[in-house]
Amino acid sequence: MSRSIADQTVEELGGPGSVLARQRRDHIELDRLLHELDGSTGAAQEEVLTRVDRLVFSHAFAEETVLWPVLRRVLPDGDDLTRRVEEEHQEVNELVSALERDGLDSPERPARLARLVEVLREDVRDEEDALLPRLQERLDPEELRALGRRWALMRRLSPTRPHPTVSRRPPGNALSGLPLTVLDRTRDLVDAGVRRVPDRFAPVGRAVSSGLAAVAGVVERVPLSRRGDRPPTSR
Template sequence: MRNGQGAAKRDAFADLVRLLAVHESAEEQVVHPRVRKAAADGADRIVQARLDEEHEAKQVLSRLYDLGVDHPDFDGQFHPFAEAVLAHATHEETDEFPRLRETLPPERLRRMAGAVKAAESLAPTRPHPMAGESRAGNLLAGPPMAIFDRARDRMREWRQANPDH
C-alpha cells in the first residue's frame, strides 16, 4: 500500500479496514474467550495483552480512516500501525493458538473456525473503538453497527461507480 496512489490506494486501505475490523470482532467473540477457558495458566494475561493491542489498533485505524490515504501524514502513521498489526498476529500465533491446539481436540477447533466465520459474517466493517473489545459488547453492539457499516459501504461503492449522480 505504501507505493499505491489515488483510487487504488483508497480501495486497498478500505479492504484492509474491512478485513481487520471483521477479523478482530470475530476473534473477540470466539477465540479470546475460548483461550481464557481452555488454558487457565496465564491465559488472562495473554488475552488481555491481545485485547489491549486490538484496542490500540482500532484507535489508530479509526484515525487513519478519518485522515484518509491522500493526507500527507497518512503514510508516516500507517507504517507503525502495519508493524503493530504484524506483531499482534505473531503474538496470536505464538501465545494463543498453541494453547488452543494443546487443549482442544481437532473437531472442536474446526467448530471454532466455523464460529469465527459466522461471527465475521455479522461483524461491523469499520473499527468502533468506543464499543470495546468484549464478547458481550460485540454481540450486543456489533450487529446494528454492521448493518450501518455495510449500508455505508454499499453507498460508497455506488457513488464510486456512479460519479455523475
C-alpha cells in the first residue's frame, strides 16, 4: 500500500516546490484554522470561517483544474478516485453557502459547522492517503515540481467563495473560473474595507458586495458554467 504523503519528508515528496509538498502545506494550515474555529464564537468565529473559506475554495479549484485531470489521465481508476473528492468539494460548497445565507442565529448552524469540519478532514485524508500517493507513483520528482508550479499559479487565480452550481470538471470550471475569480476577489477587498471604515459607510460597501454576489450567481447559472459535471455533483 502506498505511503500517505503525511508520513513522508519534503525530500521524499519531491522538494518544497512539488505539488505534493504544496498540497500538504495547505492541509497543515487548514488543520490549524479548524482548531482555531473550534474555540471561537460569534464575530470571531465568522472571521476564522472566512479564512477557512479563502484557503479551501482556491485550493479545491486548483485541484479540480490542474491535478484531477492528470490523475484521470494516468490512473485507470482515476475517474472514480477524483469523483469521491469532487463530492466532498460539492458538499463543502453547499454547507458554506447555507452558513452564509442563514447567518449566525440559524438553529442549524452548529450542525452545519460540525459537518463542514468533518467533511474537510475527510477530504484531507482521502487526498493524502489515497489520491496523492497514487499520483506520486506515476510522476517523477521533476514532473511533480512542474505540476506544483501550475497548481500554485492556478491557486492564486482561483475563486475564493462557494459556487455550488458550477461544474467541478472542465469545461465548466475552466470557463467560469476567471469571471468568478474577479468577482470573488473584488468582494474580498470590499468586505475587508467594510470592516475598516466607519459604520456610516458600511451599508454602501455591503450593497456593493451584494451586487457582486448577484452577478456571480448569474455566472454560476450560465449553461457553459455547468458543463462537464455529472451526478452526484451536478446541480
